[in-house]
Amino acid sequence: MGFFIAQLLTGLANAGALFMVASGLSLIFGVTRIVNFAHGSFYMLGAYVGYSLMQVLPGMVGFWTSILLAGVIVGLIGVIVEICVLRPVYRAPELFQLVATFGVILVIQDLTLMIWGAEDKLGPRAPGLAGVVRIMGEPIPKYDLALLAITPFVALALWYLITRTRVGVLVRAATQDREMVGALGVNQSWLFTGVFFLGCALAGLGGALQLPKGGADLLMDFNILTAVFVVVVIGGMGSLPGAYLAAVLISVLGVFGVTYMPQSTLVLMFVIMVLVLMVRPYGLFGRPEVAGEHGQVGEPERPIKPAGAQVRMIVAAGLALLGLMPLYGSSFALVLTTDILIFCLFAASLHFILGLGGLVSFGHAAFFGGGAYVAALLVTYADTPMELAMLLAPLGAGMAAIIIGWVCLRLTGVYFAMLTLAFSQLLWSLVFQWGEVTRGDDGLVNIWPSSWASGTTVYFYLSLVICVGGILFLRHAAHAPFGYALRAARDSARQAEATGINTKRVQWAAFALAGAMAGLAGGLFVFSKGSVFPNELEIARSFDALIVVFLGGVKTLAGGVVGGVALEGVKDVLTRFEYWRLALGVLIIVVVILAPDGLVGTARKLAERTGLLRTPEDSK
């Protein structure tokens, strides 16, 4: 019994920091509809700032003052980020802002490294709370008990703020219908800034509060991010009581998992998330998203049309130029271009469901990595020749997409995104954990092409044909009746259904096609690199594709491909410099602010304004 109680208390104490960070994210999302990828970075900043303050402020008073100050300072940093980075892009397409927050992550990572150095900081112990209290014979750290007391206090304060004050009324109103709040004369800008301050301050507070249980290090931003997303989703986006309950649920189950299933540490959280979302699709306390609220922000999208003769000529010339590359390019140029081509196919496949289908997937890496693993496993265990493995990779990934799509498509919007994320994490942990078959993170190595294709030039041509073919195929699908049906389902599911389109089935087919294409890219990838590791299934890989699609332009057909070329090209140059993350982050933020329609969309507008391109109005 004592052991049981002790475990429960440990779990509840762990829930503290998690709740604070998650509630901040939830608030920001609820009001501004921004999925703030950088939230983990504010948590990390809270820890570092708190650590530095504790070095100068002595004693018990100093300790608690430091924690509060850390929250305030991080909140102010959040305000700066909101005003400088996010304000200019609120009118951009839905979720576009997450690209900007991705840039913020990179900037904060390098700045933190510059300011605090590379070595981990061990958090100081809380003065006066260093020891343990024996409860039924089990030692419970005093600081755990302090956390147990503080968390409900913070939660109550938040609850009071949200339900009993005028600010809270506005925040709740904005969460329900921000357009109406704007129409009623509330200054939205300052409301958003205020909420961002509060959300970031909570993250900073969470970071500072966990110092006595750990410390500050440079990896903590990404390490907490998934857990926070899981908590927010289980609780219901925008719901504070939900975030609290979910944080407790995850933490307590996590503690018992450690004891009774020590191997479960990687998967448990995601299993819970999938289960909760299957039963309650909008989280424990979430509500269904209001239709229309998330539809088209900004100007309406133009109908896509097949390229004209002139454009086709230019594309053909460009492909010829690429095809002749072995004549004028170095061997490394071929390697780099192969990489970029594969990545472009991957990005184009995500763009297909995201841009045309309106289905934001946060877990597209499941199919890229899945395809790569299908090929690699076939080679490793069945000595499958490359040609067959490359054929089976998209099939395997497509099958996975059919299954995952069947479950995920019950949801829409951000919940759909989160469920895809959960599934890709499940797949990742399966590959990671099932060492006997997948060799875990030691990966599968020596997966090289058949001898005829092993030369750099031959493999380059192979990738060129498959990737360009795949991209053209996806474009063709966009112009086919199937593509029209898909866009109809995106723009207005009700009207599409009224015209006899089975929207779910169309989306399901598109999801499977995109998965298969990502799997094809994965198959090409594994033979070009000769090995595959669980990294290819990680969240970071999904985010890479996501960033690229948004950066290129969601509402344009070439968005994925252009974004892919641009980002991979820039990365190849920048990573040669020491502070490349800072440079890349700043560059991404600048591009986001200057080109809120993505690279392609903004270039098109620019061309129209300068008269290089005819606007649709001209051609009428």
Place this chain on the structure above:
Amino acid sequence: MNRKTFLKGLAGAAALAVAGLPAFAQDTIKIGEINHYKRMAAFAEPYKMGIELALEEVNAAGGVLGKPLEFIFRDDQGEPGEAIKIAEELMTRDGAVMLTGTILSNVGLAISSLAAEKKYLYLASEPLADSIVWASGNDYTFRLRTSTYMQAAMLAEAAAKSDAVRYATIAPNYAYGKEAVEAFKKVLTTLKPDVEFVTEQWPALFKIDAGAEVQALERSKPDAIFNVTFGTDLAKFVREGTTRGVFDGRTVYGMLTGEPEYLDPLADEAPEGWIVTGYPWYDVTDDANKAFVDAYQARFNDYPRIGSLVGYMTVLSIQAALEKAGSTETEALKAAFKGLELDTPVGPITYRAIDHQATMGAFVGTTALKDGKGVMVDWTYKDGADYLPTDEEVAKMRPAN
């Protein structure tokens, strides 16, 4: 229009790739060094400094084969795929004669696979995974650092001398953690068949729930604990464990815990009485080691970490191999590395011909607190050659070339 932009992008990328950097004049011997300088900054920076110190010494003494030795440092973001691309660039465009580097084992394994396929020589300097030289070993890959198996075997040997019978293990839930636990169990049960492993805890790497892990360990009432956690996991584990008293009356055997990279961040909370592998640079007395430590401190106004030592020894190894080969040709270098013997700050080491593993050893000692920080005391340097499986076992694990 869309295609036009698409095209422009592609053409731009192509032009960029073609124009690129012009090939350097071939007046230095270039080594391609790939590492996770950002992702693992705390480990990669001392390593890089160790390399720089050695390079300055080598080049001040006239370089190698009459030419200065040069390292090209590249960041792979900790991504195996990225590392492969960079390796190709280093070898085909930058004119590197061989590759070295990486801390993360998966990146090391990826480069090793490329090395075998493209016939590039690769010296895996820091990755610990046993499979680099055994299960996935190949003819073109050599490894410098004391491997997981060797370090676990040293600790198992120490553990076998104690009275403890009931062991608990705690290791990060990934390949390194699993290999370490497996090796420790294997060697310890061989040396002392009556030991019993009462629990195995597997926290997710860098996401340890220390309170829960400590409770679970306590619950199994072990006599001793084998710890493989490191970095922030170790800090949290030590703090919770000390607070809750799980280490009282138990000996803890800690992989890498004595390395300054991991021990120093713990400051005055460093655990006492743990038996660990590590690097007591503050205490070394023999000439070669002391000379290295002094030179390092004089050069950087900082003390060496284990990474610094490995970086330094990487350069020495490459220098020795180049001199033995008398050429920068891959095949000649490969032949030179097999059975290569050289003197290093920790004494003579050999790159074994049988599995390409260097016999670099490790310092095994007991942790203690001194002047408010953790140190290793009563340590001895164990030669790596004594802690490897028999040649027959190695031959069985390693694929035929």
